[in-house]
Amino acid sequence: MMGTHACCDLFDLAASPAGIGGQAKRDLGQTLIVFLRVHEDPSTIQPLIAEQGVGSVIITCSGVPDPIHIASCARKLQQIAKDAGHEQPLTIGLREANGLVCNTPYLSLPVADSKEYAKQVAVAESQSYDGLPFELAGARFPYPLSLAAANSTTRTRLVGRAIGQHLGSIGINWVFTPTVDLLGESVEPLDASKTFGQDAESVCGHALALIQGLADGGVSACTVSHPAAPTLEILRTQSSTELASSIHEQADLPEFAPLGAVATRYPRNSMQFGAAIHEFQEPERSAHAIHATCELVLRNMCGFQGPTVSSFAETTDDAAVCAKHTPLLSILSGLDMVKLPEEAAARQESISALEAAMASGAIPSNLIPAAAARVAAFKAQFLSWERALVDIPAPTASPPAPGSLARAIHQDAVTALSPGTSPLHGLARTSILVVLTPTVPRRVPESPSDPFEPLGRALSDHFSRLRHVPYTLSAGLTDVHRAFLQRAAAVVFVLCNTSSAMIESQDEFVRAVHHSLRARDAMPGQQRTRKVVIGAGNPRDLRDPFTGWWGVLCYEYSKGALEAVAKVVLGEREATGKIPST
Numbered sequence: 247m248m249g250t251h252a253c254c255d256l257f258d259l260a261a262s263p264a265g266i267g268g269q270a271k272r273d274l275g276q277t278l279i280v281f282l283r284v285h286e287d288p289s290t291i292q293p294l295i296a297e298q299g300v301g302s303v304i305i306t307c308s309g310v311p312d313p314i315h316i317a318s319c320a321r322k323l324q325q326i327a328k329d330a331g332h333e334q335p336l337t338i339g340l341r342e343a344n345g346l347v348c349n350t351p352y353l354s355l356p357v358a359d360s361k362e363y364a365k366q367v368a369v370a371e372s373q374s375y376d377g378l379p380f381e382l383a384g385a386r387f388p389y390p391l392s393l394a395a396a397n398s399t400t401r402t403r404l405v406g407r408a409i410g411q412h413l414g415s416i417g418i419n420w421v422f423t424p425t426v427d428l429l430g431e432s433v434e435p436l437d438a439s440k441t442f443g444q445d446a447e448s449v450c451g452h453a454l455a456l457i458q459g460l461a462d463g464g465v466s467a468c469t470v471s472h473p474a475a476p477t478l479e480i481l482r483t484q485s486s487t488e489l490a491s492s493i494h495e496q497a498d499l500p501e502f503a504p505l506g507a508v509a510t511r512y513p514r515n516s517m518q519f520g521a522a523i524h525e526f527q528e529p530e531r532s533a534h535a536i537h538a539t540c541e542l543v544l545r546n547m548c549g550f551q552g553p554t555v556s557s558f559a560e561t562t563d564d565a566a567v568c569a570k571h572t573p574l575l576s577i578l579s580g581l582d583m584v585k586l587p588e589e590a591a592a593r594q595e596s597i598s599a600l601e602a603a604m605a606s607g608a609i610p611s612n613l614i615p616a617a618a619a620r621v622a623a624f625k626a627q628f629l630s631w632e633r634a635l636v637d638i639p640a641p642t643a644s645p646p647a648p649g650s651l652a653r654a655i656h657q658d659a660v661t662a663l664s665p666g667t668s669p670l671h672g673l674a675r676t677s678i679l680v681v682l683t684p685t686v687p688r689r690v691p692e693s694p695s696d697p698f699e700p701l702g703r704a705l706s707d708h709f710s711r712l713r714h715v716p717y718t719l720s721a722g723l724t725d726v727h728r729a730f731l732q733r734a735a736a737v738v739f740v741l742c743n744t745s746s747a748m749i750e751s752q753d754e755f756v757r758a759v760h761h762s763l764r765a766r767d768a769m770p771g772q773q774r775t776r777k778v779v780i781g782a783g784n785p786r787d788l789r790d791p792f793t794g795w796w797g798v799l800c801y802e803y804s805k806g807a808l809e810a811v812a813k814v815v816l817g818e819r820e821a822t823g824k825i826p827s828t
Contacts, residue, residue, distance in 0.1 A: 266601050273618035274600060275299025277577065279555070279585045280593065281306050281341070284315060288322040295323070296330035298597065301621065302337040302420070302583065313416045316340070320417025324634040334625045335634035339420040339468070340413065388655045389439035390424060390452065391801045394826035395659035399451045403459035404651055410463020419629060421460060422518055424453045425470045426504035429784070429827050436687070436744040438784035439802045443826025446500040450507040457512060466628045468516040468555055469508045502543065509548035514624055517544070518555040519581065537580035553582035553620045570595040574603055582617035656800075656810035661823030663788060663797030669776035670736055671817025677735035679709040682727070682759070684742050685718045686803060698740060698782075700805040704812035705738065719743070719751040723758035731762045736776035738815065739795070742783040742803055752787070778815055782807070785827045799825065 266274065279302040280294055294300045303323055305316060320338050327336045387409060393402045413421060426449060427433065429441045442449040457467040509517065519536060544550040556576040573584035573596045586593045603609045670679070683698035702714040715730050717723070731737065739759060743752045767774050781788040781799040788797055798821055800811035813819040 266604050270604060270614070271601075272299045273614045274604065276301040276618040276621045277583050277614060278302070278573075278597070278600075279304060279339075279583055281585070281588045282319070282323070284312075284319065288319055288326060291323075292326050295326050295332075295336070299330075299332070301327075301332070301334070301625075302339070304339040304341050304585070305418075306341045306588075316418070317416035321635070321637075324417070324631075328631060328635065334622065335419075335629045335631055337420040337466075337625060337629070338418055339422060340418045341422075386804060386806070387652055388659065388806065389802045389804070390442045390456075391429070391439045391826060392655060392659040392807060393456075394442040394448055394452050395661055395799070395801055395823040396655045397448075397824040398655075398658070399455035401651065401655055401658075402452045402455040403462070405655070406456040406459020406467075407462040408459075408651065410460040410465035412463075414464040417634075418465065419634075420466055420468060420516075422468045422470055423460075424456045424467065425472075426450075426453050426508060427470075427472050428501055428504070429786075433784075434746055435749075435784045435787070438786075442504075445826060446503040448826055449504040453504055453508055454511055457508065457515070461628070464628065464633075466515060466624075467512075468518050469505075469512075470518045471505050472519070506543070506548050509544050509550035512552070513548075513550050514552045514627055516553050516555055516583070516624055517550070519557060537578075540580040551620065552624050553617065554580065555583040556581045556585055570599055572596070574599050574609075577609060577613065577617070582620050652806055653810070656804075656806040657813070657819065657822075659801060659807070659823045660811050660814045660819075660821045661799040661801075661825050662814070662821035663781075663799065663825075664795070666796075668778060668798075668815050668817045669796050670738075670778060670815055673709075673736055673776060675708065675710055677709060677711065678733050679705065679712045679736045679738065680730045680734040681705060681712060681714045681738045681740070683714065683716050683740045684744075685716055686742055686744050697803045698808065701738075701740070701780075701808040701812055704809050705816070708816055717755065719748045719755055722751070722755055723762065727759075728762050731759070731775075732766050734766075734775060735773070736778070737763065738778045738780065740780045740782050741787040742781070743787055744783065756792075780811055780815070782811075785825055799823065 275298050278294075278298070278300045280291055280300050281304050282288065282291055284305050284307045291300070291303070295303075305319060307316070323338060324335055387405050388396070393405065409421070413419075424442065425440045427441055428446060428449060429438055429444045433441060442452045453469070457469065460467045505517075508515070519539075540554050544554070556573070570587075570592060573586055576584045577600065586596050600609070604614060673679075681698075681702055683696070683701070686697060696716060698714075698716075702712065706712040706714075713730055713734075715727060717727060737759075741752065741756070743749060763775050763777065766772060777792075777795045779788065779792050779795045779797045781797070781801070782803045783801065785799055785801070788799065798811060798814055800807045810819075814821045
């Protein structure tokens with residue numbers, strides 16, 4: 247009978263009546279990663295930990311993550327593992343909004359319960375973050391692209407340490423960062439801030455600094471890499487006899503340099519491949535390519551000995567690989583740790599498929615024990631039962647709140663694209679200033695409905711007739727926009743495209759703004775409009791020259807970044823950042 251997906255025919259396996267047990271079952275469990283929603287009771291996955299031997303859990307968060315609840319959840323999970331006789335504690339990770347570890351509220355003082363936490367959230371949302379016991383939307387750690395622009399690996403390490411201390415204090419010991427991909431055309435605009443830029447040497451330096459900082463704070467980094475699409479395509483099209491020489495050639499490319507640097511410096515850490523098996527239409531060739539990358543590049547050439555981790559096991563109806571077989575095909579591709587589907591029935595089907603493949607010999611007999619051994623050696627570096635079972639929040643001295651560090655990095659990251667001082671410097675307070683800002687997704691759930699409000703507020707302190715006018719690329723330049731532009735003495739135009747599908751629309755909108763202002767400036771008796779353009783995302787948004795505009799980059803639209811760029815635009819500070827791309 248033909249399966250829904252090609253993999254269902256490829257792995258038409260029936261479980262052995264005896265199944266697997268003993269050491270084989272324990273080894274398999276250590277390679278499995280399960281998800282737990284933050285508001286679910288940890289007892290819902292107790293059988294998986296106690297009976298299946300699952301060794302890793304990722305807590306998924308939505309909305310404002312409550313550190314106290316996360317801490318309680320992590321403590322209960324570790325106790326379940328200890329009571330079940332696990333030799334080592336669980337690795338517990340956190341899956342956050344947008345995959346950014348800086349999206350967790352920073353808790354630097356023990357808080358008695360969640361009600362008290364909620365109270366402090368309300369206070370923080372209405373006040374400046376200075377001196378508060380945790381950080382929210384505007385006071386979060388700068389994103390990797392901002393860290394690279396600030397051009398200080400020392401500060402990047404300090405950020406890593408602060409994040410590690412915070413997450414470790416609430417029971418999280420494993421984080422999926424940094425991303426070591428180079429910022430290129432294949433990176434979605436919304437994901438640009440997760441990278442350290444386009445320069446391989448800079449990416450290497452900041453990635454290594456962040457990993458060391460996290461280790462200083464007691465947390466292990468799982469480096470994330472998405473093998474470059476052209477590279478993976480080359481690997482998928484090679485025959486077995488051609489593959490080894492092609493791998494060696496590809497390993498010399500800049501795209502592989504950060505991956506190799508991390509693998510060499512931290513040979514027993516974990517590493518996640520973001521290019522998941524199910525994303526490709528030829529799963530067998532994709533598995534072959536990932537296996538070759540793991541074995542030939544990481545293990546043979548770089549000496550990497552740690553576990554390799556699969557990407558998230560989410561599939562769609564039109565994917566080439568179903569949710570049931572994604573973990574199995576990932577294991578066969580040479581990955582050591584696999585994420586199981588979140589839905590309970592699909593998760594159990596995946597486990598059954600893995601056990602059937604082990605019992606039938608479809609999985610080579612040495613594959614799972616070798617993977618489990620790498621996982622055990624990895625855990626031994628940083629996990630202990632003494633620390634895993636400590637009461638949380640820990641009654642230890644709290645780390646200093648990182649508000650001043652975050653502020654300094656945001657200020658140093660702002661990068662001028664034009665010489666001289668901002669044209670807004672010296673402009674009369676009563677002048678009409680129009681601020682055009684794009685409609686963008688909120689990066690953190692509790693941020694204002696318009697994430698650019700902090701920029702408008704910062705500028706309005708100096709201009710009493712500021713007009714903040716949002717725009718959408720789908721609607722383009724409207725009559726309302728034109729009316730405001732006709733009256734403006736100065737314009738601040740913010741660019742932040744969040745989708746590669748909208749690049750042409752953004753270019754069209756930019757041309758329309760140019761045309762409207764040229765028409766205004768050409769009118770008799772009109773003074774020329776003072777024009778400032780701000781790139782608040784991917785630096786590539788400003789890759790085309792803005793003739794007659796004074797340009798500046800702040801790389802993200804968090805509160806801290808927008809307040810920092812406002813100071814430069816107002817002429818209160820100089821921009822000292824370095825563009826982390828070519």
